[in-house]
Amino acid sequence: MVVLAKGELEQIALPAAQPPLAHVREVDLSAAPGPGRAAAARALVSACEEQGFFKVTGHGVPPELVRAAEAAAAEFFALPQAEKEAAAGRPLGYDSKRIGVSGDLGWIEYLMLGVTPAGALPAASFASWTLPCAGAAVADLLEEYAAAVRRMACGVLELMAEGLGIAPADALSRLVADAESDSMLRVNHYPPRPELQGRLLTGFGEHTDPQVISVLRSNGTSGLEICARDGSWAAVPPDPDSFFVNVADALQVLTNGRFRSVRHRVVVSSERPRVSMIFFGGPPFGQRLAPLRQLLGDGGRSRYREFTWKEYKSSTHKGRLATDRLCSFEN
Numbered sequence: 240m241v242v243l244a245k246g247e248l249e250q251i252a253l254p255a256a257q258p259p260l261a262h263v264r265e266v267d268l269s270a271a272p273g274p275g276r277a278a279a280a281r282a283l284v285s286a287c288e289e290q291g292f293f294k295v296t297g298h299g300v301p302p303e304l305v306r307a308a309e310a311a312a313a314e315f316f317a318l319p320q321a322e323k324e325a326a327a328g329r330p331l332g333y334d335s336k337r338i339g340v341s342g343d344l345g346w347i348e349y350l351m352l353g354v355t356p357a358g359a360l361p362a363a364s365f366a367s368w369t370l371p372c373a374g375a376a377v378a379d380l381l382e383e384y385a386a387a388v389r390r391m392a393c394g395v396l397e398l399m400a401e402g403l404g405i406a407p408a409d410a411l412s413r414l415v416a417d418a419e420s421d422s423m424l425r426v427n428h429y430p431p432r433p434e435l436q437g438r439l440l441t442g443f444g445e446h447t448d449p450q451v452i453s454v455l456r457s458n459g460t461s462g463l464e465i466c467a468r469d470g471s472w473a474a475v476p477p478d479p480d481s482f483f484v485n486v487a488d489a490l491q492v493l494t495n496g497r498f499r500s501v502r503h504r505v506v507v508s509s510e511r512p513r514v515s516m517i518f519f520g521g522p523p524f525g526q527r528l529a530p531l532r533q534l535l536g537d538g539g540r541s542r543y544r545e546f547t548w549k550e551y552k553s554s555t556h557k558g559r560l561a562t563d564r565l566c567s568f569e570n
């Protein structure tokens with residue numbers, strides 16, 4: 240349930256619907272080694288260069304696991320408010336309308352879960368966190384789902400390394416595969432909007448994701464919009480059978496700006512609820528982030544100073560959602 244105080248609805252009202260994204264880039268992760276895989280790797284690299292965003296097909300995540308995880312999430316959000324609030328916590332746990340700690344609001348309720356021990360700090364991980372419904376089944380399903388999506392994210396990062404021509408093959412995926420990776424799962428529920436004389440509401444305000452890669456799956460309800468390099472916004476047609484990948488800030492740094500993290504937001508315009516589950520693949524806290532030498536070229540200049548993920552994450556968490564956070568790390 241989302242309850243807004245007087246005046247808060249005005250803060251999140253949006254004026255206009257955006258046109259659908261004309262060309263959703265697609266990458267088939269199941270392409271067999273050989274020319275098919277090389278073409279998929281090229282498609283992935285050009286999608287990351289042009290949009291920082293693409294759809295993954297042939298992803299290998301079992302559809303029954305996706306359906307079960309979504310049903311578990313829906314079951315959680317359907318609980319009485321008091322029971323959901325028993326799972327409240329910051330930064331991990333249940334919350335509604337507040338995003339971050341700097342005053343950003345949205346027409347949203349959500350669960351944040353740590354996928355790895357590092358991602359779970361300082362609160363609980365799936366293993367030690369018992370959701371107050373249907374036994375521990377919800378936590379178990381979401382944990383299994385997160386593990387499957389994390390494996391897929393690593394597959395995407397391996398294909399990316401191939402497309403970029405960098406070695407070793409796990410140069411990027413190891414950041415997320417690492418046992419110390421700071422990875423999280425976020426489950427968002429955007430209830431149908433209240434009647435607002437045709438106006439739209441911000442579900443999740445515009446931002447880039449700070450991590451390396453985000454992998455998003457939603458039900459069939461629209462809402463996700465991405466921003467093109469020219470600043471125009473477009474609506475992404477939902478596809479519950481596929482996953483969407485966002486290039487996130489740390490990947491922008493690793494590629495020295497060749498890939499740009501995609502600015503995106505969620506707009507609530509529907510009579511139907513939207514449920515999305517997003518895996519955020521983050522590096523270990525101590526990981527130093529700087530452009531990969533192989534992507535700098537001879538005498539190439541690094542656009543970013545070196546910093547650790549811990550440093551970046553804490554700077555991120557102090558600011559507003561829409562802030563362009565990377566600019567203070569530029570050389």
Ligand SMILES: C=C1C[C@]23C[C@@]1(O)CC[C@H]2[C@@]12CC[C@H](O)[C@@](C)(C(=O)O1)[C@H]2[C@@H]3C(=O)O
Pocket residue numbers: 330338339340341343425446447448449450519555556557558559560
């Ligand atoms: C306002 C904020 C919420 C956020 C932390 C931040 O200070 C800026 C980045 C936000 C974001 C966006 C992507 C993910 O949803 C998220 C979990 C993340 O890592 O960075 C959120 C943060 C959050 O909701 O706490």
Ligand SMILES: O=C(O)CCC(=O)C(=O)O
Pocket residue numbers: 425427443448455457463503504505515517
């Ligand atoms: O819920 C969505 O579809 C996207 C939300 C998002 O961008 C986020 O949680 O970072």
Ligand SMILES: [Fe+2]
Pocket residue numbers: 446447448453503
């Ligand atoms: Fe996001």
